[in-house]
Amino acid sequence: MTDVDELEVRGATRRFGGLIAVNDVSFSVRRGEIFGLIGPNGAGKTTLFNLITGVTKMSSGQLFHRGEELTGARPHVVARHGLARTFQNIRLFGGLTALDNVMIAQHVHTRSGLLRGVLGLPPTRTEERAVVQRGMELLSLVGLAARHDEKAANFSYGDQRRLEIARALALQPKILLLDEPAAGMNQHEKAGLSEFVRELRVQFDLTILLIEHHVPLVMGLCDRIAVLDFGNLIALGEPGVVQRHPAVIEAYLGDEGAVA
């Protein structure tokens, strides 16, 4: 049973009225893989992320994590299964400090209830110290430890993206889903991001799914890539194969007539 897929999406479909945003998409992600999801704007990449994390309900289809069915599970249940995500349009707890953000994400790994928390009894204090320490470790991992007391909303765009990754890691996930982590970064930062994602995989024993527009980054970083176009999975495979796939070339460049 060791080679059960880390994540399996089976026939995922999502209709919004007459629009089919994701159409019968099936793929599986192996443990420890960096799996890229690419496609033109409006291809359904983020919708697919939302289907996986339970934010949007599937119209039909199934979802499995290590053989366990997660179809129709609500977001917090999916999160408790070890799927953590970032958002394309960054959703931090803006009014709270950076440290609060990473402390909140440790919610499912801590126990103290209402009364114990309010009374601050010794077990809670110990737990609280551990949560702070873990939070600071994650903040220093993304280089924000010195600014732990600042409001998340006051951070620059790039720092917010980094903080969001730290927050996702605080959930101690098995699968990390990154929605356009390189958006708004310059060439230099993008190169650093590749390295960072690889390090994360090793350090936290993660399987990583990422949506990205920047093709060179995806090609260099991912073990396998799935290509979506108008909600359909048009290609799946290693970067080199996907890159030469006629359907992919057509989706990105238009058909030959348009190019000529």
Added chain:
Amino acid sequence: MLDALRSYDALLLQMVVAALLALSLYLPMMAGQLSLASPGFYALGGYTAATMSKGVFAPPADGSFPVSALLLEMLAAGLLSAALAVVVGALALRLSGIYFALATIAFVEILRVLSLNLNITGKAIGIFGIPQPFGDKLSYMWVALPLLIGVMLFVRRLERSRVGRSLLAVREDQLAAASMGIDLTRTKVLAFTLGGTLAGVVGALDAHVLNTWNARQGTFDRSILLLAFVLIGGTRTYLGPVAGGLALTYLPEWLRSRAEAGVLPSWVSTFIDEGRFIIFGVLLTVGCIFFPRGLITPDLLKRGRRFGRRKQQPRPDVTPDASPGTPVTRGADA
């Protein structure tokens, strides 16, 4: 000193009750839920205390009424309100934003109309002659003040605990909170229940203070008044609703006393009496525009603390803004 306080006993109690009820609105707001249900639970708590004190705890012929009975009634009112809040919360919190707020107004109205028509609540007349555990009004402070301080400490600690942080996370961003493993429904119902419980307990106390209880205690007007306390006082720290409740209860009385003393013209006193909802309405509108988070905000308190520290340890060679050590040391106990 005591005599001076005694002449203001009713007002002082009113202020403490206002602060407590404002906190009962603040608790659901910690999870981002605008609940106006507090007066409903407050009324329920009052009726609970009124019926219990005239029933089970009916005082003997000499009229003495033990304080322990009052405390038991407050406990019963709290439990009853909590039970009702869980049910109402689980149903109403399926709605979000303004629709939830409307549902809580409907809840207050339903309870009000019920109490106007049920025999057990004394219909329109209400319940009067509620037994008094204390010889004078001011002595109620022995219960009211510890309750206020206790609740303030509770909320203060809550804001720094795991459960409290989950409330704040839901307030800040529901989708992100859920994606971090926080059960939204559970968290919102919890916040709503905490607020409802507190309002119920306060109602039980206030029924004795006021000596009489009727359907006018839990009304929509009251909801708006409490909302004004919180929105003007501050929605981001527990000190906001407390300050709002205390100040906005004291202020109209003070203005009225000024008017009566001839310092202000008499139409002012009439206006304050008749038109306090107009004043609060204007304050709410102006407040929402210029102080969307109320007058007392965490940032303000932070600045205050920093200022206090600077005064204690003057460092003439370093300009105040360039003290890089400050934020780090402060975070250590956060």
